[in-house]
Amino acid sequence: MKKWSKISFSFLLISILMFSLIACNKDTAKEPKKLEKVRIAEVTRSIFYAPQYVALSKGFFKDEGLDVTLTTTPGGDKTMTALISGGADVALVGSETSIYVYAQGANDPVINFAQLTQTDGTFLVSREKNDNFSWDLLKGTTFLGQRKGGMPQMVGEFVLKKHGIDPHKDLNLIQNIDFANIANAFASGSGEFVQLFEPTASIFEKEGKGYIVASFGKESGHVPYTTFMAKQSYIKDNKGVIEKFTRAVYKAQQWVQSHSAEEIAKAVEPFFPDTDPEIMKTVVDRYKGQGSFATNPILDEEEWNNLQNIMKEAGELPKEVKHDTLVNTEIAEKVMKK
CATH class of the missing domain: 3.40.190.10 (Periplasmic binding protein-like II)
Known part of the structure; x- marks a missing residue:
């Protein structure tokens, strides 16, 4: 009887240890990988x-x-x-x-x-609504362009030249406004046309501050x-x-x-x-x-x-x-x- 009790006790102890090890391994497996x-x-x-x-x-x-x-x-x-x-x-x-x-x-x-x-991700926004827009309408106007040397400005000029407009001769081109403030400058009354990213362009359109008339992305290609x-x-x-x-x-x-x-x-x-x-x-x-x-x-x-x-x-x-x-x-x- 005593011998059997010792065997039973030993078996119970081994079982507890094995269960603890398995549980420990499961907990370790559950630990998320360090990102x-x-x-x-x-x-x-x-x-x-x-x-x-x-x-x-x-x-x-x-x-x-x-x-x-x-x-x-x-x-x-x-x-x-x-x-x-x-x-x-x-x-x-x-x-x-x-x-x-x-x-x-x-x-x-x-x-x-x-x-x-x-x-390109910018759009040409006009202060006035125009259902019959043509690029010639920009000539002689004040245009709020993007920062000199940046892709928006370069693509903008590329597209304007493609339509026979010299941005430095045919427009009053403004490029000295900080990137983050261009939209605010237009909203405050500066310029007749502006080059804007979304969602600002569509927000302006909804609020009646401007109207999208062309896409520089469509015009410039990949x-x-x-x-x-x-x-x-x-x-x-x-x-x-x-x-x-x-x-x-x-x-x-x-x-x-x-x-x-x-x-x-x-x-x-x-x-x-x-x-x-x-x-x-x-x-x-x-x-x-x-x-x-x-x-x-x-x-x-x-x-x-x-x-x-x-x-x-x-x-x-x-x-x-x-x-x-x-x-x-x-x-x-x-x-x-x-």
Whole structure:
């Protein structure tokens, strides 16, 4: 009897220990993986960047093990400064900025690795409603353009010249207003025409402050307008992170491609709490309809050359740079194959 009690006790003790080990392993398995932090600096807050907000709101970055924080740094110069100084890991900004940095002899150049938008994102807004708009109507008027040297300004001038308008001779061109204050300046009475991003353009239209009469995106063709980029050293030291980041972006691009404007607007709504949902839906539909959202993250050579042609036409290209010098398509191609 005593012998049996000892055996039973030993068996009970072993069972308890095994149960404890199993429970411990289960608890360990339940512990969430530590997410890798990535800081994005975006050049402006715009529905134009809908796939980025979808990647955040739908958890595509988190699914890849990334803890992404987003900061808006208005203007390409501020965004690039944040990236170069180490205040951000990744920048979402126009590809022209990487050329400017390279031309200044940077030891650690900025590399474009995932394209987000593939057309210009601005619209021509008129103070007066005009159902029979023609570009000739701009001649002799005051035009509020974008910051000199930035993609909006360069594409704007490219399109104006395409329609036989010399922006520096045929217009009273104003370019000395800070990027973040252009819309306010127009709302306050400056200018007869202005170049604006969405949703500001549609909000102005709803409020009767201006009317959208043309799209610079439709007029200019495909161009790497906004791209995710990082310093060459960061990409080299964080290949896994960049691949995961690009995969999340690609998932978001595919999601946007396969969903309605209403569903996309709903997904990005948290990033535009003060914007009318109907306006958001209209804006998404407008951008999607003109093919502004890139459907994959590859920035190809034809788009890169188109960018440099636009810069050259505007007199802002410091030097021609080969596609493979500042563009890395290997990451995007690898992600798309998987």
